[in-house]
Structures are given as C-alpha cells and as structure tokens.
Amino acid sequence: MAAVRHVMEFERPIVELERQLEDLKRLDVSAQPELAEEIARLESEIEMLKDALYSALTPWERVQVARHPERPKTQDYVAALFSEVVELRGDRAYGDDEAMFAGFGTLDGVRCVVIGHRKGKNTAENIRRNFGSPHPEGFRKARRAMLLAEKFGLPVVSFLDTAGAYPGIEAEERGQAWAIAECLETLAGLRTPVVVVGIGEGGSGGALAIGFGDRLIMLENAYYSVISPEMASLILFKDPQHAAETASALRLTAADLVELGIADEVVQEPRGGAHRDPALVLAAVEAAVSRALRDLLGVPRDELVTRRQARLAAIGAAFVRE
Amino acid sequence: MAAVRHVMEFERPIVELERQLEDLKRLDVSAQPELAEEIARLESEIEMLKDALYSALTPWERVQVARHPERPKTQDYVAALFSEVVELRGDRAYGDDEAMFAGFGTLDGVRCVVIGHRKGKNTAENIRRNFGSPHPEGFRKARRAMLLAEKFGLPVVSFLDTAGAYPGIEAEERGQAWAIAECLETLAGLRTPVVVVGIGEGGSGGALAIGFGDRLIMLENAYYSVISPEMASLILFKDPQHAAETASALRLTAADLVELGIADEVVQEPRGGAHRDPALVLAAVEAAVSRALRDLLGVPRDELVTRRQARLAAIGAAFVRE
Amino acid sequence: MPVSDWFRAREQRRYTVASPKTASADLPDGVWLKCAGCKHTVYRGDLEKNLNVCPHCGHHTELTAFERLLALADDGTFEETDATMTSTDPLRFTAAKPYAETLAAAREKTGLSEAVVTGRALVGGHPAVLGAMDFRFIGASMGSVVGEKVSRAFDRARDERRAVVFVTASGGARMQEGMISLMQMAKTAAAVRRFSDAGLPFVAVLGNPTYGGVTASFPVLADVILAEPGAMVGFAGPKLVEETTRQSLPKGFQTAESLVRHGFVDAVVPRTELAQTVARVLDYLCAQEVPEAAEGAACPVPRGEGS
Amino acid sequence: MPVSDWFRAREQRRYTVASPKTASADLPDGVWLKCAGCKHTVYRGDLEKNLNVCPHCGHHTELTAFERLLALADDGTFEETDATMTSTDPLRFTAAKPYAETLAAAREKTGLSEAVVTGRALVGGHPAVLGAMDFRFIGASMGSVVGEKVSRAFDRARDERRAVVFVTASGGARMQEGMISLMQMAKTAAAVRRFSDAGLPFVAVLGNPTYGGVTASFPVLADVILAEPGAMVGFAGPKLVEETTRQSLPKGFQTAESLVRHGFVDAVVPRTELAQTVARVLDYLCAQEVPEAAEGAACPVPRGEGS
Numbered sequence A, B: 001m002a003a004v005r006h007v008m009e010f011e012r013p014i015v016e017l018e019r020q021l022e023d024l025k026r027l028d029v030s031a032q033p034e035l036a037e038e039i040a041r042l043e044s045e046i047e048m049l050k051d052a053l054y055s056a057l058t059p060w061e062r063v064q065v066a067r068h069p070e071r072p073k074t075q076d077y078v079a080a081l082f083s084e085v086v087e088l089r090g091d092r093a094y095g096d097d098e099a100m101f102a103g104f105g106t107l108d109g110v111r112c113v114v115i116g117h118r119k120g121k122n123t124a125e126n127i128r129r130n131f132g133s134p135h136p137e138g139f140r141k142a143r144r145a146m147l148l149a150e151k152f153g154l155p156v157v158s159f160l161d162t163a164g165a166y167p168g169i170e171a172e173e174r175g176q177a178w179a180i181a182e183c184l185e186t187l188a189g190l191r192t193p194v195v196v197v198g199i200g201e202g203g204s205g206g207a208l209a210i211g212f213g214d215r216l217i218m219l220e221n222a223y224y225s226v227i228s229p230e231m232a233s234l235i236l237f238k239d240p241q242h243a244a245e246t247a248s249a250l251r252l253t254a255a256d257l258v259e260l261g262i263a264d265e266v267v268q269e270p271r272g273g274a275h276r277d278p279a280l281v282l283a284a285v286e287a288a289v290s291r292a293l294r295d296l297l298g299v300p301r302d303e304l305v306t307r308r309q310a311r312l313a314a315i316g317a318a319f320v321r322e
Numbered sequence C, D: 001m002p003v004s005d006w007f008r009a010r011e012q013r014r015y016t017v018a019s020p021k022t023a024s025a026d027l028p029d030g031v032w033l034k035c036a037g038c039k040h041t042v043y044r045g046d047l048e049k050n051l052n053v054c055p056h057c058g059h060h061t062e063l064t065a066f067e068r069l070l071a072l073a074d075d076g077t078f079e080e081t082d083a084t085m086t087s088t089d090p091l092r093f094t095a096a097k098p099y100a101e102t103l104a105a106a107r108e109k110t111g112l113s114e115a116v117v118t119g120r121a122l123v124g125g126h127p128a129v130l131g132a133m134d135f136r137f138i139g140a141s142m143g144s145v146v147g148e149k150v151s152r153a154f155d156r157a158r159d160e161r162r163a164v165v166f167v168t169a170s171g172g173a174r175m176q177e178g179m180i181s182l183m184q185m186a187k188t189a190a191a192v193r194r195f196s197d198a199g200l201p202f203v204a205v206l207g208n209p210t211y212g213g214v215t216a217s218f219p220v221l222a223d224v225i226l227a228e229p230g231a232m233v234g235f236a237g238p239k240l241v242e243e244t245t246r247q248s249l250p251k252g253f254q255t256a257e258s259l260v261r262h263g264f265v266d267a268v269v270p271r272t273e274l275a276q277t278v279a280r281v282l283d284y285l286c287a288q289e290v291p292e293a294a295e296g297a298a299c300p301v302p303r304g305e306g307s
C-alpha cells in the first residue's frame, strides 16, 4: 500500500483516531497493563470505522476520492497498461495542449490509439497541464488521434479525468464549444472500437468530448456529471454549501451510471480509494480494457457504429412521454 | 474609360508627352498657326507610342500592371459577375481573415462557391485586408468553402490576386505551410469543378493554395510566379535591381503559362491594362468563366478529379529525362 | 409551374397552420414597453410587428419558439411534430426544488410541453425541418426531451431528405436530468452526423443566449452558422470565465459579432432579414449544380410524402 | 517465422544494396572537425559513426540523402528507383547564371542526378518507399525532377501498398524552373492525396532546413510528423519574416522544438533514435487491429512483387 499524504475531509475522524492510537502506542505499556487492551480496542474500532466509512461512501465523498491528488492519473495508466508508447502531439492548427494526452500504445498485444485528460502530479506539472482542463487545441488533438485510429484500423482507449473544459477567455475565443462538438460528431461515427475508462473526474462537456463510445468502464469512485456538485449547489441554492446534496441528486457515481444505462461496468477500488493500492487498480483496469477490446475487435465496423448510435439514441428515450 | 490616378514607371515618358501636349494646348493657337500642326503631330506621336508601348509590354511591365492599385479586385469581380451573394466567414478554429473572400454567388444562373484573395482599394482597407496576403486562417476558410462546394455539388470559382502568403511571425506560428498544403490536398481531390481566374498577382504558394483546378483563365497582364521578380533578383544577383531580367526569366506572364501548359486561356485587356476599362474586363471574364463552368458541369465527378490529377501529373513530366 | 411553387402549393394544402399558442405571454400588460437597448419607450404593437427588434436601436428582444418558427417558415407551411413530448423526471430530482414542479411551472408559464419546438415547413420553398428553442422554458436547457426532439428532427429530415434550420437559445444542459442530459450532447451530435453524412444541408441560427452543452453539440456542426445581432454565445458563461481567470473580459466577449471575427460564425443577421437570408443560403445548399451526385444529393423530392 | 521476418529475408535476397556514392563528400579532408554547436573538436570517424550527431552537444550536422536513407532502411534492403532522372531546363533559364551550369555543378559536387533520392526498402520489417532530400543539390529545391520523383514514390507505394517515409531538407521551390516548380507543390500534394485515400501510412521527418514550397506541400500532409533536433522549418524564411514585419523573432522561432509546442510536429527525435522511432510508428500504422477494413488496409502483402 502506498503512503498517502492527502487527507480528505470525511477521513478526518479516522485520522484523529489514528493519531490518538499513535499517542497511546508511545506510552509505556508495562507501566499500565490496561493500555494494551485500550490499544487493541482502538485498533479494532478504527478498522470497523474504516469499513463502515469506506464501504458506504456518499456520492459527495466519492467525488472527493475521485479528485484525490494521489489518485492514479492518465499517465500512470498509459505507463502501466501500454508498451511501445509513442506520444502524438499537436492539433496541426494552433498548439499542443498538455492537458490532453494522445498517442499509440500496445495493451496485451493489441495496438491502440490512446487519449486521455492529463492532470499533473504536483503543482509545477499541474500548471503545465492546466490541472487537466483542456483548451480547444486539446480536443482537436484528441480528434486528430481518433481519425488516425479510424484510418489505420486501431481501437481507441480513452481515459477520463477532468474537472471540465477550461473556462478561459482564450479557450472561448478559440472555440471551446466548436472543438468539443467536433469531437462528439467524430466519435459518433468513428468506424473503430472506442473503449472509455472513467478513472477520476468526469466533468461535463470536457469529459464527454472523449467520453463515450462502445464501452464505458467506470472506476468505483470515479464520477461523471453534467455539472460539478458545487456549481449545481450554487445555481440551485445560491450557495455552494449544498454540494453533498446536489452530488446525490445528480446521480453521478459509477453505480448510478450503470443503473441509468450509460456505463457498462464498474471496476472495484481498494478500501479507501484507488490511491491506496494503485497497482491493484491498474491491473484491474487493464483486464477490463483488454476484455472490452477483444469483444469489440470482433464486431464489423459498420455494425459497431450502428450499435453505438443506437445506444446513444436510447439514452433518455425511455424517459420521455408523448 | 475610368480616370486613372496611379502612373506606372514605364508610363512616365507618355505622361511627360501628355503634359507637354496639355501645355501646348494652353497656348494661343491663333497667334502661332504652326502650333496646331505641332499639337496634331504630338497627339499622333503619343498614340503611336502608346500602341507601341502597351502592345509589347515586357514581363516586368506586366507585373507592374498586375499590381496597379486601380486594377479591378476580387470584390469587383464578385460584385459584377455574381448575384445573390452570401459571404461565408471564418475558419471555425481561429479567426476570419479579411485577406480572403469566401461565399456563395450565382453566375449566369449557375450557383457557385466563390473564393479569392482580397486586396483593399485604399490604405485603410488594405490594412484590414493585410494587402491581400492571407494568414493560415484565410487558407483554412477557403478550404472550408471548397469542402462545402463539394458536399453540396457547387462548382468553385477562385480569383487569384496576392503578392503571397503573409510572411509574418504569427502566420508562421499558426502553420502557414500546413494551411497551404491542406488546401492543395483538398483541391487535388475535390469532386466538383474548380475554375481559377488569375486577375492580378499570383504570388507563389499563397496563390497556388487556391490557384489550380480544372481551368486556369489568366488576364493578359496577370502574372503567376514561383517567386517575385524582386526576390529572385535578390537571390540570384544579390541585388533587387535585376527584377526586369528575372521577370523575363521566370516565364510568369499569362502567355508563358499557356505555353507551359499551365493556363488554358488568356482574357485580353484594354490597352494600358484592366484598370483602363474595368467594365469591359469584367464582362470578358464573366463570359470566360461561364463558358468554363458550362463545359465542366457536364463532366462526371470522378472523371473530373481523374483529369485534374492527370493534368497536374503531366506538369513537368515532359521536362525530365531518365 | 416551377417545382418550388408546386411544392409550396402542395404543402399549403396539406399542412395545418400552427398558431403561436403563447406569443407574448411574457410581456407585461402595458401597451408601451421600454427597450433594454436604448431605453426608448416603444409601442408594443410596433415591437411585435418588427419581430421584437427595437425600431430605434435595433436591439433584439427575446422571441418565443413559435414566433421564431413562424418568422422563418413560408406562410402557412409550418406543421409541428412531437408536440406533446414531456419528460418523466428520470432522476426523481428534488434538490432545492422538485424537478417535477419546475417542469409543471414551465409548462404553465409557456403553454409549451418542452423547451424546443420542431416541425416540418417550407423555407423559401425548400422542404425543411425547423426547430427553435424557447428560453422561457427552464432556460431552454437540454434534457431528454430536447435531445430526443432534436435527434428526431434530424432523423426525420434525413428520411424525408429535407434541410434542417435550427434556432438556438439555451443556458446549456438541464442539470435536473444529470448524465441523461449530458449524453444528449452526444446523442444530438450523432444525429447531425447521420444527417450530414447523407449530404443534406443544416443551417443554424444562434440566438441570445446560447451556452454550454447546447452550443457544444448540434448547432455548431451546421454547414452555415448565422447569429442574431448581440447574441451571447459560448461554452462557459462569462461570469464563470471571469471568476476562473480573474481577468476582466475583453469588450464584445462572446458576442455574435466577436464570434464572426474569431472565425466561428458566418454572419450576424438582423432578425428582420433572417428568413430571407436563410432561404438564400438554402438556395445554394439545395442547388446541386454538379449533377453526378449519385448519393447525397440534397433536397430532391422528399420521399414518403405522397401517401 | 513471423511474416515480417519472412519479408526481411525475402527482400534481402531480392534487393541490391545501394552504396552511399558520395558520403561525406562535403567534409573537409582533415580528420578532426569543429562542431558548429559546441565548438568542440570531434574526430571525424566518431562523428560519422554517430550519424553526424556531435557526441558532446548533440548538434545535428547535415547528412547526405544516402546517409539518411541507409540510416532508416533495414540493413541491405534499400533499392533506389528513378536514379538517373534529370531536368531538361524547361525555361532555358539563364538569369545570373545558366541553370544548365548550376545543374551540372550540383551533379558534379554531389554525384547525384538530382536533389531527392527515392527507393524501396524495409523499415522495421515494413515494406516502404523511402525518400530523402539532399540539401547540397541546389538547396534541395523542388523542380520538375523532385516533383516527379516524389509523385512517383507515392504512386509506387500506393500500387505496391507500401508505407512512405520521407526525410526532407530543402530551401523550397526551384526558382530556375519557374511555374513548373510551383506546380510541383500541387502535383506532390495530389500524389499524397491519392496515396492517403488508399488508407496507407505516411511518416515525414523534417530535417534542417525545410522551407517554402517543400514544407507547404507533401511532407506536412503526413499522418505522423517527426523532426530532427534543432531543425529549422517554416514557410517563409526567418530573414524575410524579420524584414517584412520589422519585429525581432521570438526565441526558438521555426525550430522543430517550437513547432511541437505550436502543434505541428508530433515529436523531435534525435537522429540516433530515428530509425527505431519510425519503425515503431509503422508498427502501429500498419497494424490494422480492426479486421473488417475491406478497403484501405495498410501494408498487406505487396502486390506485384512476386513476379
């Protein structure tokens, strides 16, 4: 298990108990025999509390886990799942957006095009990668990679992890909405398999631009939402403090998405979140993606697109009344 | 005939004689009977000189005529030849380049997509239009218009009048070479007729980007060249003063282009250049374009592209020895 | 009789005239209104006759979806489709206020079943599917019904080989339907893709305001994009941009006029010239001057109408 | 034996090894050279073994076309095509200096017939058509011969279903062939279009320098664009840009590294890793993992080789 530095709000009670436990352990047990019992009791309580807490995370708590800074990032998945990686850069029009990864990689012997939002692992990297929020050129780079995949018959594997497309002045001026829409149109008709993995944040249109296809695999604590819980709270309650409530209302968890017919599969995370045992999660995701790819590589291209479009057409159709 | 303000270098001797003629006419003829004779003689000399000068313009003189500021511009052709014009703007990625026109227009009942370099008619307009030298977004706008033409089965009419693609810092940084190459690739396979009219300057890659197709109609004094005569002089002679010589050597006139198998047709200009009688030239170009369109609209799309590519493939092929 | 006239005559016989159920429902009762652009007092009748464009300063005031559609369609040719479609509240959303109540209030206020109105019409004689969004209906946000109606509109146009003309005005995706709403962006973009692959023409008109998941899905995929004067159009709203970047916004930021300069909109067209401009654009996009189009020819005689 | 090995063995039997006729012809006779990048004195043999990359600072010195091709091709697989093609001086160009003399001098100096060398080879086991330009030959400018050889290279690759790998280095179009040269831009772009429409892969390597009509035609249409470290690449030359704009050029202007940042190049690859990187890229572009490709499958067994 990796040592975890960042503590989430809802973990504070546990951390407090763990601190007390450390204090107790520092005392002289031989002088106070009842102390050993106290320590054992506290240890067991902590375990029970952890089980209780982590086994029933609320949607808002899951959002926090999804945003945990030590959570495995797209670059971790690329490095762990793929060999022979070649990065592709640039949109051939304006720039290379480091908030978006694009490249080739080989997973279990299958050559793929890989795309994904790319957050940093520290402040310097986050600044360079704009905290994983792409500008239009990021989406245009992803679109270029999708078209290469189609042209050369390679499946696409996409990793979602963004708070959203960047809401900046220049991003708007260079056509954020246009860049996203063009990705959607391209994905909708792309004649090659597309496997999407929600690994962390799935923030609105910026996630969706590379976030649908023939399979949607969600990590247990990844979220995918039309709007951030905070923003929804601000709009609905004129107050950002109701995020926990809106997080529940928005139905943004992996389990919700399966129930709504949007996601296909949930990859379980270790207790406490993916950052507690990245290797385990990386292996589980690799297995899931590999299965999905092998399923999809057998489907004729036209059939693939027909199915993908039918699946999209069905979303929401069950909830209208004429 | 329109009143012409701008005098070209090689016209100076005529202008000097005309000034002398005016002086003579201001004298009292009744006092000096031989004066009338002198005036008549000078008038006839001027006419002969004009005939001689304008009927045998050197290539370098034609380049100056092609650049004459009062020469009809793309916007004059659009206004005169086309009805029901709708301008299309923007490259859908970065900007709208006013050095490039794109739009719909109807010529003799044929609905077309129209593109063309757009110089200004005065300094203010020239600054806005960057003197007709496009940035990458200009070429990308033209390419968008070409693709619309193909999608909706409209022929393309293109007007060439540029000193060249703009050699600026930002133009380079936004991929001038890439934007031009993408136009070339698009035009090479465009499944709709493309009629190109050289109306003034045809400066290198910036002209070529919208400058080849199924017909190339050249105005008599329009030029089309791989490099400007001045730049060629600078490179070959380390001195810009040999432009007249390089203009001849480069074989850049309308007549040269026909001889080299690159242009199909030359539209004659009135004595002195198109600016001396724009209406005449506009009508002649309209007739030529209309004929070309009606010829080409009968050719099946595949055949059109095959012929265009064969024509390109032949250029230069006759001049290689294996 | 030219084909277009024949069409017009034929369609006029067949189509019922949909009346604007709710025109001006939002306007105050007073006969005189104050223009938000120039503060002039304007006679309400004059404003309405001028498509809610101020005769003094040209300011474009909101129009209802029906007002927009009837202004675009050739007289008497508009026939609504999917008129009664409503949402069943897929998430049982109750945060702050139950979504069911929000929906009921919007229906009550507007007389509409949802935020978009679609239908068949002729536009300048061209068979088209028309759509318009109504900002009064929960900010014309896109949920399952808007997504479904937009998708059906494009599929119907494809089946009947009609052009599509769509007027937008929306705050974005409808929060209260969560991920169902977000996915409508992909669903409508997929519908445009199917439509566009069939070689048919799509003209979008961006009205004020158009934002978020609506901008970033179907309208900007149009072949020709027009916008109304002064319309605010973008992905992220200006307030969010200002708060995120802590920069003051440039003059004209996200206005239709600046979108033309930035290369994303073909023309800003005053509402009073819109029908004519759209018709003229369709004249080109439906012309097919190059005959050997085999597949993908736009706007021939629509199939399935002879029945 | 995997198919790629079988290919390698087969092609090795069949192809003759073209020797670098003129390697190092330009280098001074001295055994020691001074690096233009770091001013270190470098042993000529060391430099050549390292593909003219300075072992001290990594500075990339010019390579001849043959040196480039042999560094990219699998050992012993390169077979030159169109080796003897020369220009007949279409314009009878004599300004400043007769073009015929310029050509003769270039041939003499380089031992090449023209500024580009093309041929068949295997690259990482993949059947390919390779091309490389030789800057020593009139600045590797593109006239009728370069245009014809480039076009034939793409057409040959299309006919034989091979990948294309092209290394550029050029000052642009060849002035002395006037409009014939300019039109080679369109001609080569058309060849790429035909090739690309067949679904085959094209990898370009932009060497130092690549400018003008060469940059703006075939190489930048590649599926994947690599560049050599420090390579200067652009449309207009830096001097012209400086003179036209009267601005000082930004640091790194038009370098391969800045082209990556500006979105036009996928990667800057040191020459010593180039063959491996190109081979790896071709592994992907020739993979066709999705089987139902019917048309457009890349790099299957080449046709017409069994004869």
Ligand SMILES: [Zn+2]
Residues within 6 Å of the ligand: C035, C036, C037, C038, C039, C040, C054, C055, C056, C057, C058, C059
């Ligand atoms: Zn007003």
Ligand SMILES: [Zn+2]
Residues within 6 Å of the ligand: D035, D036, D037, D038, D039, D040, D054, D055, D056, D057, D058, D059
């Ligand atoms: Zn060195």
